[in-house]
Structures are given as C-alpha cells and as structure tokens.
Amino acid sequence: MQSINIDKIKKLDNVVNEAYKRLRTNVQLCGEEVKIISVTSNIPNEGKSSVAFNLAKSLAEVGKKVAFVDCDMRKSVLIGRYKVNKSVKGLSQYLSGLNDYEEVVYATNVENLHVIFSGPVPPNPAELLGGNKFKSMLRKQKSVYDYIILDTPPIGSVVDGVIVAQNSDGAIFVIGHGEISHKFAKNTKLQLEKCNCKILGAVLNKVPTGDNGYYGKYYGKYYGKYYGSYGSYGSYEKE
Ligand SMILES: Nc1ncnc2c1ncn2[C@@H]1O[C@H](COP(=O)(O)OP(=O)(O)OP(=O)(O)O)[C@@H](O)[C@H]1O
Ligand SMILES: [Mg+2]
Numbered sequence: 001m002q003s004i005n006i007d008k009i010k011k012l013d014n015v016v017n018e019a020y021k022r023l024r025t026n027v028q029l030c031g032e033e034v035k036i037i038s039v040t041s042n043i044p045n046e047g048k049s050s051v052a053f054n055l056a057k058s059l060a061e062v063g064k065k066v067a068f069v070d071c072d073m074r075k076s077v078l079i080g081r082y083k084v085n086k087s088v089k090g091l092s093q094y095l096s097g098l099n100d101y102e103e104v105v106y107a108t109n110v111e112n113l114h115v116i117f118s119g120p121v122p123p124n125p126a127e128l129l130g131g132n133k134f135k136s137m138l139r140k141q142k143s144v145y146d147y148i149i150l151d152t153p154p155i156g157s158v159v160d161g162v163i164v165a166q167n168s169d170g171a172i173f174v175i176g177h178g179e180i181s182h183k184f185a186k187n188t189k190l191q192l193e194k195c196n197c198k199i200l201g202a203v204l205n206k207v208p209t210g211d212n213g214y215y216g217k218y219y220g221k222y223y224g225k226y227y228g229s230y231g232s233y234g235s236y237e238k239e
Contacts, residue, residue, distance in 0.1 A: 003107040004115070009082040018068035023172075023203065024058045025052075027147075029172065030200050035142055037167035037200065038071075038150040040161050042188040046176030048204035049077055052151040054186065055172075060188070064146040067105070069116045071164045072153045075127040076118035090119025094137070095128040101137065138167055155188060162195050168207045170200040176207045 012020065026036065039052035049072070053058045056068040070078050071090045078084070088106060093099040106115050110198075122128055152169055155161035165171040171192060177186055192199055 001102070001107050001114075003109075004081045004083040005109045007085060008081065009057070009110070020054050020058045022046055023055055024062070026201060027055065027059070027172075029221045034200065035146065036138055036148045036150065036168040036170075037159065037170045038152055038161075038165045038190070038197075039174060040152050040165055041154055041174040041176065042156040042184055043176075044154050044157065046154070046174050047056050047203070048154070048174050049151050051174050051203050052149050053078070053082075054203075056113060056147070058204040059147050059149075060110050063112060065112050065114075065144070067114045067116065067141050067145045067148045068151070069141075069148060070118040070151045070220060071129060072151055073118045073159065074121055074153055074160070077122065078115075078117055078151075083111065084117075088117050090117035092119035092122040092128065093123070094119070095131065095133050096122055097133075100138075105141070126159050126163060128237045129160055129167075135167060144190050148163055149158060155191065157185075158235070162191065165172075165192060165197040168197070173199050173202040175202055175204050177204055177208070179206070194212040 027034070037055075039055070041048050049070075053068060056066045060066045062118045069091065070076050074091075078089075087094055089099050089104045091103065091104065094104045104116050104119070106117075107113075108115055128134065129175065138148060150164050152161040152164045155165070173185075173189065173192070189199060
C-alpha cells in the first residue's frame, strides 16, 4: 500500500483531548454493528472535518484499524489543512473508474489510520456517492477495518451528506455552538430521520469554555462536547 505523511496534525490541548476520548468511548459503546460512521452537520464550518479526523485518529490510537474517507468531493480541506507530503489520488477518481481502489487508499504516519482523499471535484458528486461502487467499497472496507469514518459536506447545502449518511451505520451530528438555531438543528435531525439515517449522537462543537477573552484566544477557548445518547440530544432541542 502507498503511504503518505500527514505533517500538520494539531496537538490538541487536554480538555479537547478528553472530549475526543469521551466521543471515542461513546462511539465504541454504540455496538459492534456500528462500523461505518458519517459525520454530518447542517451548515458549513460547524466542525465536521475536524471532528471526523480527530475521531478517526483517536480510534486509531487505541489500536483500532480505521479508514478515514473524505466524501466532501466539492470542497475538501484535508490536503491543504494537514499538509500532505505529496500529490494524491482520491475518491472521485476511484468512483468514476479512473483509478483502482489500491491507488487511492493511503497508509499514514498515524499507525492504524488509512485515508482516502476526496480527489478532484467531479461534475456529479451526488451521483457517484449514490452509486453501487460506493456501496460496495464500504462493504469491502467493513471486512478490513474496525471503523470507517466518513467526512461529508453540510446537508443543508447539498444532498451528498444525506446520501453518505444513508450508506453509513449511523451519523454523528455536529452542531457548531451559536452557529445554528435550535429550530434549524431540529429540522436537520428530522431530515436525517426521514431518510432512515440513524443518529448516533450529537457533538456540540466550538463551545466557549467561559474564561475571559472569548475572542482573544480562539483555539484555546473552545472544545468539542459529545452528547452520547439520543436522549440528551432530545433535551437539547426542547427550547
Ligand atoms: N472545537 C473547535 N475549536 C476551535 N476551532 C474549531 C473547532 N472545530 C473546528 N474549528 C475550526 O473551524 C473551522 C471549520 O472547521 P471544519 O473545517 O472542521 O468544519 P466543517 O464543518 O468541516 O466545514 P465545511 O462544511 O466547510 O466542510 C476550521 O478553521 C477549524 O479549525
Ligand atoms: Mg468539512
């Protein structure tokens, strides 16, 4: 298998690290049949890609075999954000038949973590993700990996996210603190349910930690919080 170096992996501070450990534990508690997990949200920028990548890394760190698949073929940030050390082939090239599976899956410098990048923007992302090739790729991966984490575009903008979620065993719903209204979040949840997507739980992301300087130290002041059960998600939407 080809391998790449992901250079710019941010070191998470303790609070964030703990939050990811809790998220990892909650994911593991979802049961053995939950292996393909999509990470979704309503609007851009709520933190799907960050949560998806850090969850994948966190599972790999405890020895799980993990594939991270970047299904955001319209606007991938992965290569730029993590300073991947060479040019790579990706999902769009595999799904459109240009490349074989072995040519698009990469081992990384994070032990146990394999990555499939999104590839160049195809003219028909939703069609590619809705096709049989994507389904059978996930089926094959299920027999190789303990977890397959799927990053997706926002479901409020394009249909791709829902299609990916439908192909997963369950979705993690990321909510950017202060970025969408409760009503909006509730609509998204209903939209996912209508499509028979199982929601595993919600991550309330970008939560201000409360000490001074809300704007001053952006990264230091936020952390991700995981609501493991559907029940606590329910209480979130009560207002
Ligand atoms: N918990 C957090 N604390 C601080 N910054 C964060 C946090 N989560 C994400 N960010 C930042 O917010 C921005 C958007 O994050 P990210 O790309 O993960 O969102 P996204 O939902 O995947 O966006 P898109 O829908 O555009 O793909 C990035 O600059 C990221 O570094
Ligand atoms: Mg993203």
